[in-house]
Amino acid sequence: MKDKVIITAALSGAAPTKGANPAVPHTTEEYVREAQRAEEAGAAVVHVHFRDPNTGAPTTDPAIMQEVVQGIRENTSVLLNLSTGVYPEAPLEMRRRPIELHTPDIASLNPGTMNFCLVSHRDGKIVYDFTFANPFSASLEFGKIMTERGIKPELECFDIGHVHNVIFLEKHHHFIPTPMHFCIIFGVMGGVPFNSDTMNSYLHALPPGSTWVGLGVGPFSFPVAMMSASFGGHVRTGLEDTLFVDYAHKVLAKSNGELVERAVEIVKLAGREVATVAEARELLSLPVRAA
Structure with missing residues (x-):
């Protein structure tokens, strides 16, 4: 299973607009249709x-x-990943x-406060x-x-500091079960930039036995995907992360x-090979849910 890669499709995000890309x-x-298209293309998870x-x-x-969750559940077999970030200034x-x-x-869990700027x-x-x-x-x-x-x-x-926050909370408060699953993010102003040094710093910081997916924003989306797939991680893409299938030539997805x-x-x-939904469930140590 180590050669299997889980692909996550982040369908919309909180910020992208139809004015920037009508496919959002x-x-x-629209959510159901996008989830179906993502699954047909090879995604095992939709965010x-x-x-x-x-x-x-x-x-x-x-x-x-309720409508969106029910629609995706009834029309696809993908694993459902819901955001608890919502948007940066949303109340808890x-x-x-x-x-x-x-x-x-x-579901996403954000373990660190940060400037989140465009x-x-x-x-x-x-x-x-x-x-x-x-x-x-x-976080607790x-x-x-x-x-x-x-x-x-x-x-x-x-940021790499967010990984260390998780390690502290797990060591002293046992706040979530192990093995843990991380999404390591590059390219948001206020977080880490994307380069080989920051990728290596993340990977050295992750607790042994953890799974991880790489996320690059905008022009870093596919470069991060390339490095993640090459370094043993999983891959995320989608209209939340990039509106362009070819960023250099500004070709909209x-x-x-x-x-x-x-x-x-x-x-x-x-x-490597693309993981099926069943394989993704096993890789992430997820229980089989009743139909």
Whole structure:
């Protein structure tokens, strides 16, 4: 199984807009269609941020979440990964709802506070300037909820220090079961940049026996995928992470499925194989859920 790579498709995120790429899903029907396309292309996991179908704004409205979750569950066999980040300034009460009202296979757990900014590297303009607050008390609370509900935490690490936060919390508070699963993230301003040194620093910091998926934002999406597949990790792509199937030439992706197809090519070039849903469940030590 060590040669198997789990591909995750992050369907929408909280920030990408239809103005930037019309393929970004907002409605239940669009989410279901994008999940189906991702699965058909080779994704075993879909990661979901919920959006208001009328405005596109991030939401955890119970009715909207229920429709999207039910639609994906009934029309695909993928593992469901729900965001508890929602958006950087979302209150904790709002961020808890996806795991309080639903039992996804996986959910994001953010173990570190950070600046979370959107900037222009060309002229230095600061477009969005947020503080993404994730105190230890919140990490412990989210870990407790996920453990009690049988949800696998995906530890979203934007910085190597976030990995060390997890190690501390696990050593002294046993806040989630092992083996742990990490998402190591590159390219967000406020987090680590992408280069071979930061990748190696992450990998040296991860606890033995952990699984991990690499995530690169924007122009780093496919370079991170290449390095992750080559270094024994798993791969994430999707319209949350990049709107372009060819970033250098600004060719917009037509769907999440098209991005997954590119990820499949990368996995094969690295000499590895794409994991099925059943294999992904085994690799992540997930229980088999009742139909």
